[in-house]
Amino acid sequence: xxxxxxxxxxxxxxxxxxxxxxxxxxxxxxxxxxxxxxxxxxxxxxxxxxxxxxxxxxxxxxxxxxxxxxxxxxxxxxxxxxxxxxxxxxxxxxx
Numbered sequence: 001x002x003x004x005x006x007x008x009x010x011x012x013x014x015x016x017x018x019x020x021x022x023x024x025x026x027x028x029x030x031x032x033x034x035x036x037x038x039x040x041x042x043x044x045x046x047x048x049x050x051x052x053x054x055x056x057x058x059x060x061x062x063x064x065x066x067x068x069x070x071x072x073x074x075x076x077x078x079x080x081x082x083x084x085x086x087x088x089x090x091x092x093x094x095x
Contacts, residue, residue: 010034 002021007014008029017026025038059067 005039006036007039008032008034008036014039 003016003018004025005014005016006026006029008031011029011032011034013029013031015030026036028034029036
């Protein structure tokens with residue numbers, strides 16, 4: 001739920017209200033009972049959660065290949081090495 005900011009036209013009191021987007025806007029000041037206006041630029045904020053919000057999440061396959069080559073790590077090579085280590089350990093245990 002977003003937080004909306006209001007200002008009283010009578011006394012100038014500024015306050016925030018945490019309410020649903022579908023709730024009607026406030027009409028009266030909690031301090032003096034005067035009419036209020038919702039301030040522009042306030043309302044729902046955006047929260048980015050999960051993957052897909054960073055530049056690296058949308059990189060092209062060519063960029064990823066160049067990045068791997070530059071850093072000297074290749075996922076398929078690393079996986080193959082892990083498999084080799086695991087099989088050699090298994091072979092040693094079986095002997």
